[in-house]
């Protein structure tokens with residue numbers, strides 16, 4: 001399955017935390033970063049990704065993606081961001 005559906009969920013504030021680490025706008029990592037600091041801060045402040053292990057993220061992401069009503073494509077982007085952070 002390749003859902004080419006709208007990643008057009010730029011709902012407003014955008015955050016403006018562009019630290020420009022090579023990943024350009026429109027990349028999954030950048031999209032994931034926007035989601036992380038946008039959607040994921042509705043209920044709590046963003047915690048550093050590396051505070052949690054990869055295996056912890058495996059349970060956190062599905063749980064919190066559901067809390068945030070992320071689409072499958074958005075969840076993929078979130079994973080791209082989390083993987084990029086864990087790999088730093």
Ligand code: HEC
Pocket residue numbers: 035036039040041042043044047052060064065067068070078
């Ligand atoms: C609807 C509210 C809500 C949204 C939106 C939300 N969270 Fe959470 N989050 C919570 C609550 C409540 C907890 C603490 C209780 C729990 O672990 O379920 C939590 C806990 C966490 C934790 C700590 C987990 C642990 O095991 O200690 C992390 C990390 C986290 N959220 C990340 C995220 C990420 C990433 C997103 C975006 C995809 C997100 N959250 C979106 C409500 C939310």
